[in-house]
Amino acid sequence: MRRLHNIGRLFTGTDAGVIERASVICDDEEHLAWCGREGEEPLALLGYVAHEDDCGGGLVTAGLIDAHTHPLYAGNRMAEVAMRSAGASYEEVARAGGGIVSTVKATRAASTAALEQATAQRLRHWLEGGATTVEAKTGYHLEREGELEATRILKRLGERGDLPRVEVTFLAAHAKPPDPGAKLDRYAKHVADWCADAYVAGARFCDVFCDRGYFSVSQSRRILKAARAAQLIPRLHADELARTGGSRLAAELRAASADHLLRANRADAVALARAGVVATLAPGTALSIGKLPPVRDLIAAGAVIALGTDHNPGTSGITSMSVVVAMAVAVFKLSVERALLAATVGGALSISRSDRGAVAPSKLADLVLWDADHEGAFAWAYGLRPLRVWRGGAQVLS
Numbered sequence: 001m002r003r004l005h006n007i008g009r010l011f012t013g014t015d016a017g018v019i020e021r022a023s024v025i026c027d028d029e030e031h032l033a034w035c036g037r038e039g040e041e042p043l044a045l046l047g048y049v050a051h052e053d054d055c056g057g058g059l060v061t062a063g064l065i066d067a068h069t070h071p072l073y074a075g076n077r078m079a080e081v082a083m084r085s086a087g088a089s090y091e092e093v094a095r096a097g098g099g100i101v102s103t104v105k106a107t108r109a110a111s112t113a114a115l116e117q118a119t120a121q122r123l124r125h126w127l128e129g130g131a132t133t134v135e136a137k138t139g140y141h142l143e144r145e146g147e148l149e150a151t152r153i154l155k156r157l158g159e160r161g162d163l164p165r166v167e168v169t170f171l172a173a174h175a176k177p178p179d180p181g182a183k184l185d186r187y188a189k190h191v192a193d194w195c196a197d198a199y200v201a202g203a204r205f206c207d208v209f210c211d212r213g214y215f216s217v218s219q220s221r222r223i224l225k226a227a228r229a230a231q232l233i234p235r236l237h238a239d240e241l242a243r244t245g246g247s248r249l250a251a252e253l254r255a256a257s258a259d260h261l262l263r264a265n266r267a268d269a270v271a272l273a274r275a276g277v278v279a280t281l282a283p284g285t286a287l288s289i290g291k292l293p294p295v296r297d298l299i300a301a302g303a304v305i306a307l308g309t310d311h312n313p314g315t316s317g318i319t320s321m322s323v324v325v326a327m328a329v330a331v332f333k334l335s336v337e338r339a340l341l342a343a344t345v346g347g348a349l350s351i352s353r354s355d356r357g358a359v360a361p362s363k364l365a366d367l368v369l370w371d372a373d374h375e376g377a378f379a380w381a382y383g384l385r386p387l388r389v390w391r392g393g394a395q396v397l398s
Helices: 077-086 091-096 099-108 112-128 144-158 184-201 215-227 246-254 265-273 281-291 295-301 322-332 337-342 345-350 375-379
Strands: 002-012 018-026 032-037 052-053 060-064 065-066 132-138 167-172 205-210 233-238 259-262 280-281 305-307 367-370 386-391 394-397
Touching: 002 367, 032 367, 060 375, 065 280, 065 322, 065 345, 112 144, 112 375, 112 394, 132 144, 132 345, 144 167, 144 184, 144 322, 167 184, 167 215, 167 281, 184 215, 205 215, 215 246, 233 246, 246 265, 265 295, 280 281, 281 322, 295 305, 305 322, 305 337, 305 345, 322 337, 322 375, 337 345, 337 375
Parallel strands: 002 052, 002 060, 065 132, 132 167, 167 205, 205 233, 233 259, 259 280, 280 305
Antiparallel strands: 002 018, 018 032, 060 367, 367 386, 386 394
8 A cells, every 4th residue: 555645735626625734545456545634544554554655745636637638640730830820710721731631641641550659658748747537539540440540549558557547539520531522421421330349449438520611410419329329428529610509419418528619608508517518628729719618607507617638739739737727727717726626526527437536535546746835836837747646556757
């Protein structure tokens, strides 16, 4: 067993709130056995502690959860980033040959080994931002074998002990393939047929880019119903570029998460909350596009909010969830407490996991010691630095 002691503030994410002068005991099976005030540890557990970690009076939280990423790709799109900075819209960039299709061409040309190595190197950066779980999407092959191989790569990487845990999302319905004669409706039918194979390859979720110029509500519904029949959990890119009904579809299907929501309105927020759909928001993307989601309406409706970097090769190079927490405070006007809860408890709900996101007995021992003595530092230091990160009680960053 391992004990973390001399914790100045323990942000639990539970009804216990913040515990001062705390300690935590991890069992030998990757879970937390106890947490509370230092000096009140059960003697029966203390006798089994073999490793002691002094936290130096610092702040400890559960490992952060990035609930929306696209980390498996080749190439880069820095030229189109410059185009957007000069005023080009998302759609204008795509018409100029940029956007998702540009990355698809580069990713298809890369070998499986090269993609796996590059993605592993990227995922390591998430630990440096305090994230111990990453939801990761496919979506840059847009053909059957490539999408299934991408699924298998992400599954393998999530099983490595030196990287964050990975929740694999099958996003073959990311865009129309850049192939001669490709049609969205025909491709949507193909993706629906691939869902069972994606589940076997290791995916837990199926996502669809339901938006203007991409997949319609009816196409998205067809894919996600097939996904559910194949034991995949539905989630949606919804109402990011235009209000096309993605939020309402997510509510109809009771998806795990509706993501981005930049064009959603108050009624959409109410529908999501009533259906128990998590609103997964990406402040970096909101800033890039220049449109904020209806955060206050979501909160007023009682919707759960999660946060994501939306790391991708075109609009967001962010890999640090501590940066995202700071941005959620500054851009979405969340309190530090609410932003941290969105990056932990909310993230766990977004990925349909009840075993993480909080510091409590039986939860995974995914923990972060921060270079701070109070959680307010997240809003002060854009990119608060972890001093140590534990995954399942094993130290993976120091």
